[in-house]
């Protein structure tokens with residue numbers, strides 16, 4: 379892993395003091411978080427915490443008017459092109475075209491990123507192997523299982539070679555086996571490919587003790603530390619309930 383002059387790994391994502399309101403509702407309040415290179419970071423929050431809003435700001439669906447968001451050093455407002463080129467996203471709702479094959483979905487995405495057809499075919503073959511769908515390239519998405527379709531979405535997000543991957547509750551709706559497969563797959567990408575991952579979830583069993591965890595609740599960061607530090611002597615579940623319960627009662 380590369381390091382900077384201060385011996386710190388470079389940041390795949392650097393969010394500083396970002397707020398966002400929908401009318402009078404403050405969905406994010408001065409949120410800051412960092413995802414270093416090659417780190418699996420969890421954004422943990424119950425429904426309505428603000429996870430999707432934060433993703434919408436990072437991906438430029440919404441404009442962040444306060445604070446700053448940098449992807450591999452590129453400010454998403456001032457340098458959206460280079461920032462978005464480094465960013466792969468798996469949204470909460472399914473977004474592959476079910477009537478098209480895996481290859482057609484991947485090549486469409488590659489064309490949007492300016493990749494040539496030969497370049498995209500070679501890359502597609504590499505990424506379907508990474509997500510263990512090597513034999514499904516020409517299958518229609520409608521013919522895939524839920525877990526396979528999710529892995530195909532991850533393949534699409536990887537097509538243009540991003541070094542930061544955002545996944546918004548990617549295992550929702552999957553059975554236990556498929557959930558575990560998707561989690562393992564993304565962890566492999568972190569360790570083997572060195573991508574930084576921000577994984578939004580409300581499922582505590584997807585988080586490991588060494589993972590960096592940002593607890594988001596009602597738009598505020600209540601904790602930002604490795605999971606085992608947040609857990610202390612107890613479980614992550616107890617710590618999470620204590621944090622969010624106190625905030626909810628305040």
Ligand SMILES: Nc1ncnc2c1ncn2[C@@H]1O[C@H](COP(=O)(O)OP(=O)(O)OP(=O)(O)O)[C@@H](O)[C@H]1O
Pocket residue numbers: 400403405423424425426427428429430431432
């Ligand atoms: N387009 C919108 N207009 C108005 N309010 C919104 C909009 N989108 C989200 N909200 C509100 O902003 C807050 C944060 O929502 P957000 O979807 O970001 O949370 P979340 O953590 O992703 O929740 P979930 O897990 O349910 O998707 C919630 O109170 C939600 O009702």
